[in-house]
Amino acid sequence: MTGFPDSAASALGPSLRTCLPHGGGDINRGWRIETDNGDLFFAKSRPGGSADEFANEAAGLAWLDEVGALPVPGVVAVVEDESEPGLILEWVEPGAAGDEAVLGHGLALMHQAGADRFDQLAPGSTGKEIRFGEAKVPVSPAAPDGGFAEVYAGRLRALGDQAFEAGSLGSSDREVIEQVAERAGDLAGPIELPARVHGDLWTGNVLWSEGTPWLIDPAAHGGHREVDLAMLELFGNPTRGFYDAYEEVSPLDGGFRERIGFWQIQPLLVHAVLFGGGYGRSAAVAARSYLSV
Numbered sequence: 001m002t003g004f005p006d007s008a009a010s011a012l013g014p015s016l017r018t019c020l021p022h023g024g025g026d027i028n029r030g031w032r033i034e035t036d037n038g039d040l041f042f043a044k045s046r047p048g049g050s051a052d053e054f055a056n057e058a059a060g061l062a063w064l065d066e067v068g069a070l071p072v073p074g075v076v077a078v079v080e081d082e083s084e085p086g087l088i089l090e091w092v093e094p095g096a097a098g099d100e101a102v103l104g105h106g107l108a109l110m111h112q113a114g115a116d117r118f119d120q121l122a123p124g125s126t127g128k129e130i131r132f133g134e135a136k137v138p139v140s141p142a143a144p145d146g147g148f149a150e151v152y153a154g155r156l157r158a159l160g161d162q163a164f165e166a167g168s169l170g171s172s173d174r175e176v177i178e179q180v181a182e183r184a185g186d187l188a189g190p191i192e193l194p195a196r197v198h199g200d201l202w203t204g205n206v207l208w209s210e211g212t213p214w215l216i217d218p219a220a221h222g223g224h225r226e227v228d229l230a231m232l233e234l235f236g237n238p239t240r241g242f243y244d245a246y247e248e249v250s251p252l253d254g255g256f257r258e259r260i261g262f263w264q265i266q267p268l269l270v271h272a273v274l275f276g277g278g279y280g281r282s283a284a285v286a287a288r289s290y291l292s293v
Helices: 002-010 052-067 102-111 150-166 169-183 224-237 240-249 256-275 277-290
Strands: 016-022 030-033 040-045 075-079 085-092 129-132 134-140 195-197 204-209 210-214 221-223
Touching: 002 016, 002 030, 002 040, 002 075, 002 085, 030 085, 040 075, 052 075, 052 085, 075 134, 102 210, 102 240, 129 204, 129 256, 134 150, 134 204, 134 256, 150 169, 150 256, 150 277, 169 277, 195 224, 221 224, 224 256, 256 277
Parallel strands: none
Antiparallel strands: 016 030, 030 040, 040 085, 075 085, 129 134, 195 221, 204 210
C-alpha cells in the first residue's frame, strides 16, 4: 500500500487488511478499511488538505456526541500525513431512511444544548476559522450585542470575497451580497441564544442506518439553529413530521419560513467557492430577493 492507505496502516497498526476507495465524499476521497478480524472503518482524506481541519471535525463530532441526542460516528484516528491528511471513523452501514420525526426531535435537543457564544468552536479545535473544505469564515471574537446578525453579515462578506476571487461571483452580484449583509440586522429575525449546530447540515450529511439518522461531516460550532434547518431545506424537503417533532421540543418563531432563503445564502456561497458553476448566481438571486423586504 502507498499514499493514504499506507498512512492509515500506520495509524491502525498491522491488523489492517485492505484500504480501498469508497464513495461518500464530495471534496474528499472516501475509503473502506477492513482489518484482519473483520472490523470495518470509513476514512476520508484530501491531498493537500489540512490535518487541523480533520482534527477539528473530530472535535466537532465529540461535541455533538456529548449531547446524546443523535448518533455520530466514533473517531478512530486523525491521520496527520503532510501530503494527504485524513480521518478514520467508525463504520456506519447505510440503510433506508426512517421516521424523520426522530431527526427533528434529536436535532432540537442538540440545538438546545447550546454554546457559550456564537462561533464557538468545539472544545479541542484549533485555529480561528470555521472551515467548509477550502471555504472558510473567520471566527467572531465575541458574541455581539445584536445576536447572530453581525456574525452572519461577516460570513456573507468573507464568502462573497472568496467566491469573487474564485471567479464564481461577478462584481455586481458581489455588491448584492454586500447590500444584504448590511441589512442582516433587519432580516435575521428575533435575537436567539447560540445553538449547538451541525454547521453543514445538508441532507447528504444525514446518514440513515437501520432507520436511525446519524449526523456526519459536521462543521460544528455555536450558531443560529435556523441556518441548520434552512440548509436541510436547500437540498431536501423535511416533512411535516420532522417539524412537528422539532417544535415539540423547541418552537420556531413564526417568521422562520420567510427567512429560509436568507439563511441559504451562506451555503450557496460555500458551494460557489468549492464547486463554482451556478452557485454564485443562485446566492445572488437569493440575496436580491431580500433587498426589497
